[in-house]
Amino acid sequence: MELAVIQKSLALFYTDSKLRSRFFANPLQVQEELGLSEQKVLELSTLSPSQVNLFATSLKHKRLGEVRELLPLTAWKLGKKFNSLFWQYAETYMPEGIRKHHNDAIAFATFIVKNAEIAASDRL
């Protein structure tokens, strides 16, 4: 049973940068939120923050690569902005399921459109 809670905590550390920072700053403060025993939370706190950060970044890069392949014209048109917008977007949505990369691409396209609308209304 404990493994399920550990795996959920790890999945959160890998994908939620705010929770990850809070955990590494003070592991016991997020113990209750994660549903871990004190012993387990202290054990997990021996994870290397730099290694976990590297893994978390690689996950986002992987998603970016898949989404870029699915939205080639958008990537071409936006140039460098495609990446910077993706970094803003990446933690607002976590794709899942068999069609996760398609869903990610659609959600990112929607994010780009909303972003452009907000920028346009700010200019008014």
Place this chain on the structure above:
Amino acid sequence: MFSHLPTLGVGIGFRHPFRSELFRQQQQVDFLEIVAEHYLDASFHQEQELELLAAHFPIIPHAIGLSLGSAEGLDDLYLRKLAALIKRLNPPWWSEHICFTKAGGIDIGHLSPLPHTREAVDVLCRNIDRVRRYIDVPLILENITYMMAIPGAEMTEAQFIAEVLERSDCGLLLDVTNLHINAVNYNYDVRDFFNELPLERVVQLHFVGGHWQDGVLIDSHSRSTPSEVWQLIAEVVASVAVKGIVLERDENLPPFSELVNELERARSIGRQNQRWN
């Protein structure tokens, strides 16, 4: 132990960019490995592509998202779709990884390491039992790379893999590159690792090259195979009757002829050890 499985020879992980070259140089490739997830919810064009590939090559489905190590169990829909794909292709074996990719409703999106504990062994074996109710084709399990070791280990990684293979009676897809990368990043001796593995369970190998980033060797499938990995392939093929060796290049794809050269080198290692003609 797995001697009844057919010898496939030297294959390559299928990737779209080299599709036409692959057919032009068909005689250089004995079989293909496909990423199963690409065909679970296939479009008409993907279906056609799969049919075309299957008409010309033996195909091994390689799954990456079943999450065999998930303590919360397996995704039923995913499992049923995977079973249907494997049934349709009727391969001599199929493969997945010793890892988890899903937990608490989160799809991590990559192969994530398990803690090397008895509970994780139990979870893997339980999930594999369930998989076998849907898929009766032999399953072989692959060793992964990891950017961080999960605390709380009750055994070494090699002991963990050995325990899972023995208890679930699965074959091993030994990714020689993953082994090399972990040995470099965590500073251990590959030969010690071999000594703890049931090498008689090795059915297939994976090989490719990675790259260095910030002092870490990354499993990026983006470079040609380094000499250390060739050396390990030669050692394994000399001692085990492997059934197939697959080049697993994804990124930074060179001209197809370079990939064929690597396949030829793997083929000659197999020939030298009378694994195939």
